[in-house]
Amino acid sequence: MKGPAMIRAVALWALPLTLLAACGQPTASSRVTETRDGATVAVEVTDAWCRATPGGARAAACFATFRATGREDRLVTLTTPAAALAEVHTMSTEGGMMRMSPLPDGLTLPAGESVTLAPGGTHLMLTGLAGPLSAGDQVPLTLSFETGSSLVLQVPVRAVGAG
Numbered sequence: 001m002k003g004p005a006m007i008r009a010v011a012l013w014a015l016p017l018t019l020l021a022a023c024g025q026p027t028a029s030s031r032v033t034e035t036r037d038g039a040t041v042a043v044e045v046t047d048a049w050c051r052a053t054p055g056g057a058r059a060a061a062c063f064a065t066f067r068a069t070g071r072e073d074r075l076v077t078l079t080t081p082a083a084a085l086a087e088v089h090t091m092s093t094e095g096g097m098m099r100m101s102p103l104p105d106g107l108t109l110p111a112g113e114s115v116t117l118a119p120g121g122t123h124l125m126l127t128g129l130a131g132p133l134s135a136g137d138q139v140p141l142t143l144s145f146e147t148g149s150s151l152v153l154q155v156p157v158r159a160v161g162a163g
Contacts, residue, residue, distance in 0.1 A: 041070040041147050043109060048141075048155045050126070051119070053133045060133050061089075062124040062141065062155055065116045068109035074146040076106040082139045084128025091121055100125065106146070135159040 048064035060083070066075065078086040087102040107122070109115055117123050124141070133139065137157040144150040 039071050041068060041073050041111075043068050043073055043075075043145060043149075043151065045143070045151060045153060047116075048153055050124075050133055050139045050155050050157045052135045052137075052157050052159050053129065054160065055132065057132065058129050059125065059127045060129060061119070062126065062139065063117045063119065064124070064155075065114050066107070066109050067114045068111050070111060072111045073109045074106045075109065075143055076146050077144040078124060079142045079144075080126060080140055082130055082133070083126035084130075086124060086126050086141070088117075089123055089125040091123075109145075133157045 044067045046065045046067075048062065050060055050062040053060045075088060078088070080086050088107045089100045089102055092099050092101070102125070103122075107115065107117075126139075135157055138154045139157060141153045141155050142150055143153065
């Protein structure tokens, strides 16, 4: 094979690899663990993203969809080198004012149900940012669950207004 035929063959072979490389690191992950009573539990995290911060901001929000299978689980802690503190926060309206507060017991993940964290509602709050979060960046998040397992995700940062 020579000339244009060779170029087409190489291009057809390389295209899927190029598309995979362009996708970057996955933002979804799952884990399966056996609990003390022998039951299995898996948590899948999809559609994870963090909102880019305007200049000088010291806090950011991240969002995702969680799904536990096998049995209920609970997101109890999260950490990231991108911030001094990372917590699950909920939003509420009190006296006409929006308020955020941490969920002290973590985020319950009922078996077989999706739990979506979204702007204006429950979210992952990063405070004391080490630096600004810019669109295209990746934020490493370690999520720890009540069952004793953890997930490490590389979460993409999207521009303000995206999502």
